[in-house]
Amino acid sequence: GWKTTSTKKNFCLPKRVSFIGNLHQLGHPLHISLCKLSKEHGPLILLHLGRTPTVVVSSAELAHEFMRTHDLCFANRPRLKVSKFLLYDGKDLPFAPYGEYWRQVKKLCITQLLGSKMVESFAPLRAREVTHLLRSISSVAADRGVISLEAFNLFTNAVMCNAVLGTSVSDERKKLLAEMIHANSVYFAQLFAEDYFPALWWLDALLGLEGKLRKHFKRWDALLDMMIEEHVGSSQEGGACFLDVLLDIQKNDSSTSNICLTKEHIKALLLVMIAAGTDTSFAVLDWTMSELVRNPNLMRKTQEEIRIIANGEATVREEHLSKMHYLKAVIKEVLRLHPPSPLLAPREAIRDCQIHGYEIPRKTRVLINAWAISRDRESWENPEEFRPERFLECPIDYKGNNFEYTPFGAGRRMCPGMQFATATIELVLANVLCFFDWKLPDGLREDDMDMTEGEGITCLRKQRLLLVPVPAKLK
Numbered sequence: 172g173w174k175t176t177s178t179k180k181n182f183c184l185p186k187r188v189s190f191i192g193n194l195h196q197l198g199h200p201l202h203i204s205l206c207k208l209s210k211e212h213g214p215l216i217l218l219h220l221g222r223t224p225t226v227v228v229s230s231a232e233l234a235h236e237f238m239r240t241h242d243l244c245f246a247n248r249p250r251l252k253v254s255k256f257l258l259y260d261g262k263d264l265p266f267a268p269y270g271e272y273w274r275q276v277k278k279l280c281i282t283q284l285l286g287s288k289m290v291e292s293f294a295p296l297r298a299r300e301v302t303h304l305l306r307s308i309s310s311v312a313a314d315r316g317v318i319s320l321e322a323f324n325l326f327t328n329a330v331m332c333n334a335v336l337g338t339s340v341s342d343e344r345k346k347l348l349a350e351m352i353h354a355n356s357v358y359f360a361q362l363f364a365e366d367y368f369p370a371l372w373w374l375d376a377l378l379g380l381e382g383k384l385r386k387h388f389k390r391w392d393a394l395l396d397m398m399i400e401e402h403v404g405s406s407q408e409g410g411a412c413f414l415d416v417l418l419d420i421q422k423n424d425s426s427t428s429n430i431c432l433t434k435e436h437i438k439a440l441l442l443v444m445i446a447a448g449t450d451t452s453f454a455v456l457d458w459t460m461s462e463l464v465r466n467p468n469l470m471r472k473t474q475e476e477i478r479i480i481a482n483g484e485a486t487v488r489e490e491h492l493s494k495m496h497y498l499k500a501v502i503k504e505v506l507r508l509h510p511p512s513p514l515l516a517p518r519e520a521i522r523d524c525q526i527h528g529y530e531i532p533r534k535t536r537v538l539i540n541a542w543a544i545s546r547d548r549e550s551w552e553n554p555e556e557f558r559p560e561r562f563l564e565c566p567i568d569y570k571g572n573n574f575e576y577t578p579f580g581a582g583r584r585m586c587p588g589m590q591f592a593t594a595t596i597e598l599v600l601a602n603v604l605c606f607f608d609w610k611l612p613d614g615l616r617e618d619d620m621d622m623t624e625g626e627g628i629t630c631l632r633k634q635r636l637l638l639v640p641v642p643a644k645l646k
């Protein structure tokens with residue numbers, strides 16, 4: 172049960188109805204409804220989601236407690252039904268329980284798969300996919316047509332798949348993957364009865380949810396088998412991809428690691444890499460284009476910087492990016508107002524822990540509302556305003572040391588894909604903004620843009636943005 176400590180601090184408990192607890196108070200999107208609750212009840216609230224006690228953290232100071240001071244205590248993830256079914260029961264990385272397997276694979280990601288050297292080695296691949304995207308935008312522009320930002324989703328997917336599998340993916344497969352990744356995101360946001368009322372595990376089956384999840388998993392499993400088979404049977408161009416590294420470890424050929432990987436581990440890891448890397452990076456592109464089109468002055472300022480630095484070259488290259496301070500500030504501001512994972516990923520207390528005098532028992536689930544924190548008036552001036560300049564004026568960044576701003580999380584469970592993601596995002600934005608001007612389709616005004624968020628664990632716009640690309644007149 173919940174105890175208060177000697178200082179007798181009581182948790183802020185929104186009034187709850189017996190049995191369902193606070194589930195009825197939660198709306199969509201979850202981070203916004205939790206933000207409203209925390210405004211009413213304080214930055215640390217305890218919800219009873221069914222039988223699962225869940226703490227919601229909504230201030231920078233408390234985020235620091237959970238992800239820095241007591242990070243080890245909260246380094247576990249809850250064992251959710253969706254990860255049991257879709258991620259081969261936690262054989263992935265994001266939902267792997269805290270322990271030796273997680274530690275080894277995380278190390279592998281940081282030092283090899285997603286480390287600086289590997290990210291650099293993918294530069295030609297990023298350049299190739301950017302050229303491919305620029306060509307498809309050009310052909311739309313030549314017909315004075317409209318392009319859906321879905322094209323940018325296929326781009327992030329292509330970069331990720333290429334890095335994972337070492338080969339290009341057909342357009343047809345890209346579309347299939349984009350659809351399956353979106354379905355994952357929706358399943359991860361879904362409330363399954365078993366997660367909140369373990370005794371009611373059968374209810375998910377009765378409601379047909381479990382059947383759908385199983386079917387979805389079977390499609391993934393077959394696709395992953397096929398991708399591995401195709402990879403093993405083909406000769407590779409270029410350097411090592413993620414799958415090569417994993418297969419080497421499986422054969423025990425690698426001297427750098429002593430993890431024991433089964434085929435299921437490999438499939439789980441491929442699945443999360445492809446999914447975690449695609450949707451989140453696309454979300455940043457989606458919101459950046461939306462915010463810039465809505466703020467034409469900022470769009471102009473961003474383009475001016477890029478065009479001066481690119482200085483008439485045929486493409487913007489990675490060497491140019493380090494000088495593009497305003498573009499980097501735009502991306503930071505997008506990650507502040509629209510963090511792709513607004514509640515980070517759920518954590519679970521490994522043991523009892525005391526935070527600010529509150530006793531938090533083992534197994535309590537923890538949600539860090541990064542969305543609410545990066546819009547908190549305590550930390551940010553005019554937080555609702557899209558103003559990239561704020562990042563030119565302050566040294567705050569997303570590397571996990573500023574707890575008022577943690578779009579990639581912080582501590583042991585922090586995202587290992589940050590560098591991979593920013594390299595991709597910066598390059599593609601610099602290019603599409605350099606070579607095209609972007610307008611809304613006829614009849615739509617900036618003020619009419621629908622900025623509502625859609626469903627799913629990754630926060631994307633509800634409506635795909637449609638834009639008219641116009642080739643830029645470069646001097």
Ligand code: HEM
Pocket residue numbers: 264265266277285443444445447448449451452455510511512515516517577578579580581582583584585586587588589591592593
């Ligand atoms: C803009 C893009 C991205 C954002 C905003 C993002 C955000 C996040 C967040 C918030 C977490 C949870 C952190 C926590 O619990 O403290 C996470 C975890 C993770 N991300 Fe990312 N991510 C992005 C791109 C990527 C990419 C490109 C990859 C790799 C392919 C990736 C792989 C992972 C993995 C494997 C984890 C789990 C880490 C663990 O549990 O130890 N992410 N990410």
